Amino acid sequence: MSTITTKDADDSKHQCAACGDSDDGGGSLKACAACNLVKYCNRTCQIAHWPAHKKACKERVAELFDEKLFKQPPPNEDCPICYLRLPIDVDQCKYQSCCGKMLCVGCVYAHVVAAAKIGKGKCIFCRSEVSSSNEEDIKRMKKRVEANDAQAMCSLGECYQFEKKGLRQDHAKALELLHKSAKLGHRHAHFGLSFCYRNRGIVEKNTRKATYHAQLAAMAGCAQARYNLGCEEENAGNMDRAHKHWMISANDGFDLSMKAVQDGYKSGFVTKDDYAKTIRAHGNSIDEMKSDNRDRAAAFCKTF
Numbered sequence: 001m002s003t004i005t006t007k008d009a010d011d012s013k014h015q016c017a018a019c020g021d022s023d024d025g026g027g028s029l030k031a032c033a034a035c036n037l038v039k040y041c042n043r044t045c046q047i048a049h050w051p052a053h054k055k056a057c058k059e060r061v062a063e064l065f066d067e068k069l070f071k072q073p074p075p076n077e078d079c080p081i082c083y084l085r086l087p088i089d090v091d092q093c094k095y096q097s098c099c100g101k102m103l104c105v106g107c108v109y110a111h112v113v114a115a116a117k118i119g120k121g122k123c124i125f126c127r128s129e130v131s132s133s134n135e136e137d138i139k140r141m142k143k144r145v146e147a148n149d150a151q152a153m154c155s156l157g158e159c160y161q162f163e164k165k166g167l168r169q170d171h172a173k174a175l176e177l178l179h180k181s182a183k184l185g186h187r188h189a190h191f192g193l194s195f196c197y198r199n200r201g202i203v204e205k206n207t208r209k210a211t212y213h214a215q216l217a218a219m220a221g222c223a224q225a226r227y228n229l230g231c232e233e234e235n236a237g238n239m240d241r242a243h244k245h246w247m248i249s250a251n252d253g254f255d256l257s258m259k260a261v262q263d264g265y266k267s268g269f270v271t272k273d274d275y276a277k278t279i280r281a282h283g284n285s286i287d288e289m290k291s292d293n294r295d296r297a298a299a300f301c302k303t304f
Contacts, residue, residue: 017053018045035060070244072251073221075285081107081124085288088223088252090188092294097140099126100149106293109300134165145177153181154189161192161202171202182213187220194225218245223254230260239269247278253285 017038029039111124121130131137144152157177181189197210217225230245249257264270
């Protein structure tokens with residue numbers, strides 16, 4: 001039986017997959033942009049070879065996408081005031097329209113309490129005067145949008161979508177702003193678009209687009225989107241993929257995902273080693289996001 005030598009393998013890297021012509025290592029052949037598995041002389045050769053290459057190409061593209069999809073994303077950035085990791089729940093963060101900073105509610109609460117005692121209200125970060133009205137806050141957000149601030153685009157889009165800060169509901173403007181923010185890679189904009197395409201109302205329902213934006217949101221670090229993807233995979237019967245999503249999300253401190261991983265361990269879908277690692281990572285993330293001021297802010301909100 002013949003064997004493939006190292007020289008034969010190296011030569012194949014410099015041969016057109018369609019016609020067999022070689023560039024002798026000169027670099028004139030162009031790799032398939034989708035999978036990078038094969039090379040071609042030109043577009044004509046690529047088109048001619050597509051029927052034979054199609055299956056392997058699509059399989060490799062799916063593998064490459066999964067490698068990115070199931071990679072643990074970096075944790076949230078730190079609050080610029082307390083230097084603790086920002087909460088994964090966007091409701092526990094406060095966007096400052098004056099300077100574009102995202103602060104944790106603990107720092108905002110502590111500052112508001114302190115400011116109330118002296119009767120002065122200024123941004124805890126940039127020291128600008130606090131907005132005196134919704135109109136002023138919207139004006140500041142629009143200024144931040146003009147400065148290409150992805151968070152401002154997302155926040156203003158949600159104001160148009162949910163009639164916040166005195167704005168009339170405008171679905172067209174909401175979608176435009178969310179899409180602009182998403183193009184800049186903002187995870188919450190992708191999550192918002194996923195919600196829009198999943199549910200009828202603001203835009204025509206499109207399950208494919210909903211999943212696409214949820215995947216981009218998850219890869220950018222949105223734990224809620226990651227949990228939702230796990231639920232989708234569970235509903236489709238793909239339990240291995242579902243628990244991969246939930247373990248990644250649980251590692252970021254998302255409680256619902258941790259509960260799903262616990263159930264998966266009891267049902268035999270999650271190994272003892274993976275379960276132990278996830279518990280440790282989840283606990284570490286919770287500790288990194290915990291502070292007395294954040295607890296006080298949460299307790300204060302519960303009084304309303």
